[in-house]
């Protein structure tokens with residue numbers, strides 16, 4: 001099995017890319033992979049919705065939240081989600 005570096009992003013990578021995505025700074029291939037992951041990942045769908053609401057409320061992207069608190073929330077959400085699926 002080869003490493004799937006050019007395929008699905010991991011949720012951790014999603015967290016790192018979300019601010020670039022929401023600011024339209026991702027290249028087309030990156031944005032496509034990002035959206036592909038979101039389409040199949042409930043945790044990231046929820047995370048991006050929360051980010052959008054936060055941005056709407058603050059008027060900007062809370063970069064510190066993305067790197068620390070939000071990442072922890074996302075990983076918690078993802079753990080819950082994967083445990084209910086298995």
Ligand SMILES: [Zn+2]
Nearest residue numbers: 011041043044
């Ligand atoms: Zn995900």
